[in-house]
Amino acid sequence: MDFTTKFNAWVSLTESGLDRYVPAAHTRPQRLHQAMRYSLESGGKRLRPVLVLAATELFDPKLRGDPLPAAVAVECVHTYSLIHDDLPCMDNDDLRRGRATAHRAFDEATALLAGDALLTHAFFLLATHYATRPAVATSLVAELGAAAGSLRLIGGQMEDLLAENRPDTHPADLEFIHLNKTSAMIEAAVVMGARLGGAGDREVESVRRASRDLGLAFQIIDDILDATEPSTTLGKTAGKDAKAGKSTYVSLYGLEKARRLAEERSAAALEGWRALPGDTTFLVALTQWLTGRRK
Amino acid sequence: MDFTTKFNAWVSLTESGLDRYVPAAHTRPQRLHQAMRYSLESGGKRLRPVLVLAATELFDPKLRGDPLPAAVAVECVHTYSLIHDDLPCMDNDDLRRGRATAHRAFDEATALLAGDALLTHAFFLLATHYATRPAVATSLVAELGAAAGSLRLIGGQMEDLLAENRPDTHPADLEFIHLNKTSAMIEAAVVMGARLGGAGDREVESVRRASRDLGLAFQIIDDILDATEPSTTLGKTAGKDAKAGKSTYVSLYGLEKARRLAEERSAAALEGWRALPGDTTFLVALTQWLTGRRK
Numbered sequence: 001m002d003f004t005t006k007f008n009a010w011v012s013l014t015e016s017g018l019d020r021y022v023p024a025a026h027t028r029p030q031r032l033h034q035a036m037r038y039s040l041e042s043g044g045k046r047l048r049p050v051l052v053l054a055a056t057e058l059f060d061p062k063l064r065g066d067p068l069p070a071a072v073a074v075e076c077v078h079t080y081s082l083i084h085d086d087l088p089c090m091d092n093d094d095l096r097r098g099r100a101t102a103h104r105a106f107d108e109a110t111a112l113l114a115g116d117a118l119l120t121h122a123f124f125l126l127a128t129h130y131a132t133r134p135a136v137a138t139s140l141v142a143e144l145g146a147a148a149g150s151l152r153l154i155g156g157q158m159e160d161l162l163a164e165n166r167p168d169t170h171p172a173d174l175e176f177i178h179l180n181k182t183s184a185m186i187e188a189a190v191v192m193g194a195r196l197g198g199a200g201d202r203e204v205e206s207v208r209r210a211s212r213d214l215g216l217a218f219q220i221i222d223d224i225l226d227a228t229e230p231s232t233t234l235g236k237t238a239g240k241d242a243k244a245g246k247s248t249y250v251s252l253y254g255l256e257k258a259r260r261l262a263e264e265r266s267a268a269a270l271e272g273w274r275a276l277p278g279d280t281t282f283l284v285a286l287t288q289w290l291t292g293r294r295k
Numbered sequence: 296m297d298f299t300t301k302f303n304a305w306v307s308l309t310e311s312g313l314d315r316y317v318p319a320a321h322t323r324p325q326r327l328h329q330a331m332r333y334s335l336e337s338g339g340k341r342l343r344p345v346l347v348l349a350a351t352e353l354f355d356p357k358l359r360g361d362p363l364p365a366a367v368a369v370e371c372v373h374t375y376s377l378i379h380d381d382l383p384c385m386d387n388d389d390l391r392r393g394r395a396t397a398h399r400a401f402d403e404a405t406a407l408l409a410g411d412a413l414l415t416h417a418f419f420l421l422a423t424h425y426a427t428r429p430a431v432a433t434s435l436v437a438e439l440g441a442a443a444g445s446l447r448l449i450g451g452q453m454e455d456l457l458a459e460n461r462p463d464t465h466p467a468d469l470e471f472i473h474l475n476k477t478s479a480m481i482e483a484a485v486v487m488g489a490r491l492g493g494a495g496d497r498e499v500e501s502v503r504r505a506s507r508d509l510g511l512a513f514q515i516i517d518d519i520l521d522a523t524e525p526s527t528t529l530g531k532t533a534g535k536d537a538k539a540g541k542s543t544y545v546s547l548y549g550l551e552k553a554r555r556l557a558e559e560r561s562a563a564a565l566e567g568w569r570a571l572p573g574d575t576t577f578l579v580a581l582t583q584w585l586t587g588r589r590k
Contacts, residue, residue, distance in 0.1 A: 023445060028471075032445055032453040084411060089403035108384035112407070113453050116379060117445035119411065123418040124440025127433050134429035138422050141436050145419030150318060150327055150412035158327040158408050176323075 003285035007050060014049040014075060015041075017068040021125055022076070035106045035114035036121075039079050042097040047218075047290075048189040049075045054286065055193025055207060058278035065196045069129035070140055073122035074189045077148050080118035081185075083111050085157065091240065119148070140192050147188030156180030160246070169247035175216075182222070183215025190214075203276070210272025210283075217265035218290055223248035224258055229294065266291040298580035302345060309344040309370060310336075312363040316420055317371070330401045330409035331416075334374050337392040342513075342585075343484040344370045349581065350488025350502060353573035360491045364424035365435055368417035369484045372443050375413035376480075378406050380452065386535065414443070435487050442483030451475030455541070464542035470511075477517070478510025485509075498571070505567025505578075512560035513585055518543035519553055524589065561586040 001009070018040050027033045049071035056067040086093040086101040087108060094104050103111035123141055130137035147153060160177045163169045190211035194204055226241050227250040241248045249258040269287050273280040296304070313335050322328045344366035351362040381388040381396040382403060389399050398406035418436055425432035442448060455472045458464045485506035489499055521536050522545040536543045544553040564582050568575040 027446070029445075029450050029453040029457065031457065032450060036445065084407060087407065089407060109456050110453070112379060112382065112384060113449050113456075116411075116414065117449040119414060120440055120444045120449065123436055124444055127436035127440055131433050131437065134433040137436075138426050138429040138432045141418055141422035141432075142426065145415055145422055149415045149419055150324075150331065151322070154408050154412040154415065155324050155327060158324040158405070161404050161408075162324065162326065 003282065003289065006282055007286070007289075010050045010053045011046045013053065013068065014046045014071055017049075017072040018075060021069055021072045021129075022121065031106070031110055032113055032117060035102055035110045036118055038105055039083050039102045039114060040075065040118070042079075042099050044097050046075065048078050048185055050286070051186065051189040051211070052193040052196075054282050055190045056197040057193075057282075058207075058276060058280065059194060059197030059199045059203070062198075064198065065130060065133055065136060067193055067196045069125050070192050070196055071189075073125045073140075073144065074185065074192065076118040076122040076125070077144060077153075078185055080115040080122075081148075081153060081157070083115040083118070087111060090157075090161065091244075093240070122148075136195060139195050143188050143191050143195070147184040152180045152184035156182070156184065163246050165245035167245050167247055167251060169252070171252055174247050174249070174252060178216055178219040179212070182219040183212050186215035186218065187211045206272065206276060210269050210276075213265045213269035213272060214287055214290070217262050217269060217287070220249045220258055220262040220265065221291060221293065223250050224255065224262065225294065226250075227255070262291060298577065298584065301577055302581070302584075305345045305348045306341045308348065308363065309341045309366055312344075312367040313370060316364055316367045316424075317416065326401070326405055327408055327412060330397055330405045331413055333400055334378050334397045334409060335370065335413070337374075337394050339392050341370065343373050343480055345581070346481065346484040346506070347488040347491075349577050350485045351492040352488075352577070353502075353571060353575065354489060354492030354494045354498070357493075359493065360425060360428055360431060362488055362491045364420050365487050365491055366484075368420045368435075368439065369480065369487065371413040371417040371420070372439060372448075373480055375410040375417075376443075376448060376452070378410040378413070382406060385452075385456065386539075388535070431490060434490050438483050438486050438490070442479040447475045447479035451477070451479065458541050460540035462540050462542055462546060464547070466547055469542050469544070469547060473511055473514040474507070477514040478507050481510035481513065482506045501567065501571060505564050505571075508560045508564035508567060509582055509585070512557050512564060512582070515544045515553055515557040515560065516586060516588065518545050519550065519557065520589065521545075522550070557586060 022036060022040060023033050025034045025037050052067050052071040052074055056064055082096060083102045085091055086096055087103055093101055095101065102114055122144060126140045126144065127137055130140060156177050159173065160181055163177065187208055190207050191204055194207045227248065249261060253261065266287055270284055273283040273287065317331060317335060318328050320329045320332050347362050347366040347369055351359055377391060378397045380386055381391055382398055388396055390396065397409055417439060421435045421439065422432055425435060451472050454468065455476055458472065482503055485502050486499055489502045544556060548556065561582055565579055568578045
């Protein structure tokens with residue numbers, strides 16, 4: 001199966017999982033569940049759940065647990081982070097994936113609560129679907145909790161906010177933001193998939209390093225696209241970092257050097273995947289595709 | 296040890312646990328961790344963590360795990376729910392426990408993120424501190440996730456919002472709000488404590504029923520105090536339900552019947568505690584104290 005076919009198959013599987021493992025839109029309170037599903041069903045690349053599924057496949061098939069609930073949990077956390085990030089007190093964005101953001105389609109309070117509920121649901125899913133393998137369940141909750149917590153995802157978002165109107169941000173601070181705001185969840189997705197595939201601690205550290213490089217490459221390319229592509233291509237408001245007076249890889253290093261840094265990180269990720277046991281063809285192709293993407 | 300001495304000892308233990316199990320205020324990003332701690336350190340009754348500690352004591356001492364991390368996790372979730380509930384898009388409240396609310400002391404974005412981080416931290420704490428007893432850890436995460444999720448805590452908050460300016464709310468809908476907005480976390484606290492004490496499924500169902508009655512009694516009394524006591528006594532804005540045009544037990548049933556309903560729920564909780572094995576003196580005294588409280 002070629003890369004695109006496999007990727008699309010995993011996206012479909014993820015979307016069927018979202019439908020299956022998140023309460024139906026008519027569940028009481030309906031408005032809340034409609035908002036949760038509205039945001040989950042807004043599409044997007046489904047990169048993080050696909051990474052969970054791909055990483056599980058790398059390891060011993062006999063040890064595998066069904067990675068779909070974990071993939072759904074990771075997408076719930078990603079979606080919650082976007083809903084809260086779009087709120088008026090944060091980025092105040094009207095457009096996400098080409099549609100109205102949750103607080104525009106519903107209202108601020110509903111968007112806030114839908115985000116809270118998606119975050120909570122992610123941990124509930126892990127604890128209930130892997131209850132028969134409690135050591136795995138516990139390690140998945142710990143991994144996701146660390147990645148989404150105050151030292152990583154939320155810490156990165158906090159520093160990202162503090163960097164507004166500070167175009168002189170130090171390169172090390174920008175790396176802190178990107179390592180935590182973006183890489184943390186990409187890393188967690190791959191590590192959770194690897195754990196479900198039965199990876200041991202040493203293998204987990206190898207995939208963690210490679211996925212961190214992938215996450216940084218991904219974010220540098222996001223900065224480049226934000227500076228060079230129109231909103232219509234991106235499906236979200238373009239040029240908003242510059243407008244908010246935020247430093248980006250492009251503003252700090254210029255377009256050419258930013259491209260080179262993305263390629264370096266991408267090359268490091270590729271090297272990391274190739275050193276792993278198992279068939280890493282998909283992860284290699286995914287990394288190349290993400291580095292070359294235009295949106 | 297009499298009730299008050301024991302209660303205060305558990306409050307002190309909880310507060311030392313909050314200090315120990317939540318990242319220090321100087322942790323990067325400082326502003327985020329300062330806001331998390333500001334809200335955690337605002338005092339309050341510490342009812343939910345004390346319930347975790349009290350419920351653990353009821354069961355077999357040999358099976359006991361240290362309940363303090365779980366007590367801290369429950370207080371983190373409770374505090375997050377207050378921070379988000381106070382935000383301008385929700386109750387828009389300036390005062391909580393006699394101090395400025397988080398978004399007034401910091402700003403809206405910081406308060407939003409501090410709440411998100413506290414919620415996430417709760418699950419992380421459970422998964423890391425009980426990792427050596429993964430079946431217990433998994434059941435605690437599932438219990439807390441269910442109580443704080445879209446069907447319960449968040450569902451109750453959503454319907455509470457939808458009930459604004461609808462003073463004709465149906466009594467069954469008001470009970471839905473209170474069962475989920477208030478009782479859910481009280482129930483989870485007691486059940487988590489019982490699980491840590493080694494309670495079996497049948498005992499868990501008994502404590503669940505009694506704590507649900509306690510939670511409803513607690514909320515009816517909150518409605519009564521909101522209608523009868525000044526803000527200075529409560530340490531929060533009084534009369535805000537009436538101002539928001541929300542139904543309460545007082546507006547639906549009148550003060551006298553609301554008091555009688557609270558007493559009925561309290562009596563049901565007392566009966567539930569007395570039917571349990573172990574020494575329930577503390578839970579009985581706690582229920583009587585909560586029913587008679589003035590703030």
